Amino acid sequence: MFTVGLTHYLVLAAAVFCCGLFVMMTKRNAIGILIGVELLLNSVNINLVAFDRYRPIGGTDGQISALFVIVLAAAEAAVAVAICMNLYSNLNTIDVDRGDALHG
Amino acid sequence: MTSLLASMWLPSGEDLIRFAPELALVGTLAVLLTVPLVIGRSSIVAGRIAMVGVVATLLLAITVGRRAIDGGLSGLAPPAAGGMLILDNLTVYFKAVLMLFLAGTIVLWFIISADTEQHGTEFFVLLLGSALGMVLMTATLNLLMIVVAIELASLPSYAIVGFDKHNRKAAEASLKYAIFGAVSAAIMLYGVSLIYGLYHTLNMTEIAPRLVTHLASGHNVFTIGIALVLVLGGIAFKIAAVPFHFWCPDAFEGARIEVTTWLSVSSKAAALLLLLRLVDALSGAAAAQGVVLNALTGLAWVIGLMAAVTCTWGNFAAYRQDNVKRLLAYSSIAHAGYMLMAAAVFAHPASVRADHSPIAAVLVYLLVYAVMNLGAFTVVAVVAKATGSESLSAFNGLGRRSPWLGVAMVMCLVSLVGLPPFGGFIAKLWLLLALGSQGGTLCWLLILVAVGNTLISLFFYFRIVRAMYLFDDRQPSFSAPVPGIALVNLCAVALLLLGVLFINRPKLIADRYARNLFAQRPAGFVQRPLDRNDGIDPGTAVVRADEASSTDGPSAKRR
Numbered sequence: 001m002f003t004v005g006l007t008h009y010l011v012l013a014a015a016v017f018c019c020g021l022f023v024m025m026t027k028r029n030a031i032g033i034l035i036g037v038e039l040l041l042n043s044v045n046i047n048l049v050a051f052d053r054y055r056p057i058g059g060t061d062g063q064i065s066a067l068f069v070i071v072l073a074a075a076e077a078a079v080a081v082a083i084c085m086n087l088y089s090n091l092n093t094i095d096v097d098r099g100d101a102l103h104g
Numbered sequence: 105m106t107s108l109l110a111s112m113w114l115p116s117g118e119d120l121i122r123f124a125p126e127l128a129l130v131g132t133l134a135v136l137l138t139v140p141l142v143i144g145r146s147s148i149v150a151g152r153i154a155m156v157g158v159v160a161t162l163l164l165a166i167t168v169g170r171r172a173i174d175g176g177l178s179g180l181a182p183p184a185a186g187g188m189l190i191l192d193n194l195t196v197y198f199k200a201v202l203m204l205f206l207a208g209t210i211v212l213w214f215i216i217s218a219d220t221e222q223h224g225t226e227f228f229v230l231l232l233g234s235a236l237g238m239v240l241m242t243a244t245l246n247l248l249m250i251v252v253a254i255e256l257a258s259l260p261s262y263a264i265v266g267f268d269k270h271n272r273k274a275a276e277a278s279l280k281y282a283i284f285g286a287v288s289a290a291i292m293l294y295g296v297s298l299i300y301g302l303y304h305t306l307n308m309t310e311i312a313p314r315l316v317t318h319l320a321s322g323h324n325v326f327t328i329g330i331a332l333v334l335v336l337g338g339i340a341f342k343i344a345a346v347p348f349h350f351w352c353p354d355a356f357e358g359a360r361i362e363v364t365t366w367l368s369v370s371s372k373a374a375a376l377l378l379l380l381r382l383v384d385a386l387s388g389a390a391a392a393q394g395v396v397l398n399a400l401t402g403l404a405w406v407i408g409l410m411a412a413v414t415c416t417w418g419n420f421a422a423y424r425q426d427n428v429k430r431l432l433a434y435s436s437i438a439h440a441g442y443m444l445m446a447a448a449v450f451a452h453p454a455s456v457r458a459d460h461s462p463i464a465a466v467l468v469y470l471l472v473y474a475v476m477n478l479g480a481f482t483v484v485a486v487v488a489k490a491t492g493s494e495s496l497s498a499f500n501g502l503g504r505r506s507p508w509l510g511v512a513m514v515m516c517l518v519s520l521v522g523l524p525p526f527g528g529f530i531a532k533l534w535l536l537l538a539l540g541s542q543g544g545t546l547c548w549l550l551i552l553v554a555v556g557n558t559l560i561s562l563f564f565y566f567r568i569v570r571a572m573y574l575f576d577d578r579q580p581s582f583s584a585p586v587p588g589i590a591l592v593n594l595c596a597v598a599l600l601l602l603g604v605l606f607i608n609r610p611k612l613i614a615d616r617y618a619r620n621l622f623a624q625r626p627a628g629f630v631q632r633p634l635d636r637n638d639g640i641d642p643g644t645a646v647v648r649a650d651e652a653s654s655t656d657g658p659s660a661k662r663r
Contacts (some may be wrong), residue, residue, distance in 0.1 A: 010301075013297075017294060020290070024287055030279060030283070033283050034283075034286070036287075037283075037286045037287055037290055040287065040290035040291065040293075040294065041290050041293065043294065044290065044293040044294050044296075044297045047294070047297035047298070047300075047301060048297045048300060050301075051297065051300055051301035051304070055304045056304070057304065059304065061248075061300065061304070061305065061306055062300055064248075065248045065296075065297075065300065065306065068248055068251075068252060069293060072251070072252065072255050072289075075255065075259055076255065076259065076282075076286050076289070079259050079262050079263055079282060080262070080279075080282045080283070080286060082263070083262060083263070083266055083275070083278045083279050083282050084279065086266055086269055086275045086278070087275045087276065087279050089269070089275075090270070090271075090272045090275040090276075091272065091275070091276075096279065096280075096283070
């Protein structure tokens with residue numbers, strides 16, 4: 001019988017992390033990039049909770065950290081979406097390639 | 105549940121008094137938010153409240169620091185989980201410098217934006233909020249707390265960069281800053297989660313010795329390496345070190361000038377001191393175990409090469425800029441590179457047993473850099489307000505059009521280059537001496553890079569001087585606001601004094617602050633030499649493992 005262990009969770013987290021990086025690098029839409037960032041943060045959550053579940057001695061640091069990460073993700077999304085709104089009202093688009101007033 | 109409540113730890117009154125500066129900053133935020141409900145919205149009132157709050161925080165930081173400096177170190181944390189919030193000399197020094205600089209930034213706001221500001225309350229809430237995040241960033245050794253503090257510093261920064269809602273550049277700049285910032289924070293968090301998985305704790309004082317043991321014995325080296333690189337990447341983003349610098353010139357050009365001034369010093373300074381603290385935890389643990397680690401040498405080389413590339417790239421890119429604000433943004437990248445060099449030295453195992461001169465050099469550099477950047481940016485702000493342009497051509501003939509601004513700008517720029525007789529020279533000198541005293545291939549390489557870069561930077565800083573004094577296209581002279589001239593000349597005179605009369609003073613202060621550093625050491629830590637004149641004789645200053653672990657930081661340091 002196939003049992004799920006720590007490794008499986010870590011592989012899942014790594015896969016989600018890579019998906020997030022891929023989304024973030026290929027999307028040109030600002031909201032799409034933010035979704036990629038959410039994937040990255042959720043892979044962190046999977047890692048933290050899995051490590052916590054399989055740690056040899058008791059403790060909840062990982063789960064508490066996961067809660068913090070969820071809150072951070074929410075705060076970050078709120079600010080970033082507001083900034084996207086602001087960009088839209090200025091440029092009428094949220095395509096990041098169209099923002100070319102600054103040459104970075 | 106009851107057992108959880110029984111085991112809950114609550115800070116005592118004395119613990120809280122130690123963190124009065126942070127509490128004052130939080131209180132100022134609350135007052136800023138509630139006052140408009142009572143007396144109506146007023147930007148000027150908000151500015152005054154912020155100013156009072158910042159000055160109060162500065163005074164509290166100095167008062168608390170007086171008690172902390174020679175022995176009275178402490179951490180606000182449950183005894184079992186030290187390092188959650190630390191009060192030590194590094195945090196005291198940083199708080200004082202940061203609040204001084206924040207006060208300067210607020211004065212700059214009064215000079216430049218107070219008359220046109222629509223949303224003063226929001227502006228200062230964001231400004232002080234990011235300041236609080238930066239203060240916390242340098243005051244913790246808990247990985248989760250580090251991430252939370254970085255986010256607390258970053259989120260208001262994203263918003264404040266795009267504060268002018270109808271400015272297209274600002275909107276773009278804040279989006280770039282926010283996206284880069286969010287990604288790098290997420291990547292850093294992934295590194296933190298890996299470290300948590302390896303060591304089942306987030307407390308760096310517990311992690312460091314075990315991490316060093318693992319590195320020495322070759323366990324998990326691959327995972328540790330990835331985790332450290334990811335965490336370092338997150339910090340390097342805040343420092344704007346190459347290759348994580350892409351946000352920096354754009355954000356600094358798009359933001360308002362007082363925001364640029366603020367971010368150009370504070371976000372880099374906070375991240376640098378955080379890096380120094382982490383590096384010190386690692387190298388301290390390595391010293392405690394008496395192992396010379398190839399891995400730490402690798403870390404030193406990674407940071408060192410990053411520093412070298414950062415300052416070289418910043419200086420070369422600055423040369424092509426025509427927007428003075430953007431030029432100074434690149435110059436701030438270069439200066440971050442110089443300061444990063446000291447962190448690299450610190451990680452170098454050869455320097456583990458040496459004194460704290462790299463830290464002291466960074467502390468001096470931070471102070472001087474804050475002063476000269478404030479001066480230079482104030483000149484740009486005043487000129488931009490008078491002429492409506494931030495380009496280099498707006499500076500043509502400034503030496504004739506506004507002599508007071510011109511002279512002060514030259515002094516700030518010469519100091520930024522790092523030439524005598526200004527503070528910038530002294531700061532760079534201490535940095536190079538710290539590098540030289542450590543020796544080793546890496547240090548000599550870094551010295552060469554620093555000196556070479558000083559020569560390169562001469563060219564682009566003197567483009568501004570040339571525009572001010574050699575090109576004169578007969579533009580009308582203008583009368584700059586008196587407070588602006590006063591602030592600029594205050595900075596210039598301070599730089600001159602730091603470079604001529606008080607050469608040693610900041611260094612002595614920084615030595616004092618750098619030496620008695622870090623509240624809680626991992627058990628078994630080897631104490632470094634405490635006495636200023638005793639040179640390097642680690643044998644006399646070894647704290648036994650049992651002594652270090654049975655006493656808290658304060659009493660161990662008070663010997």
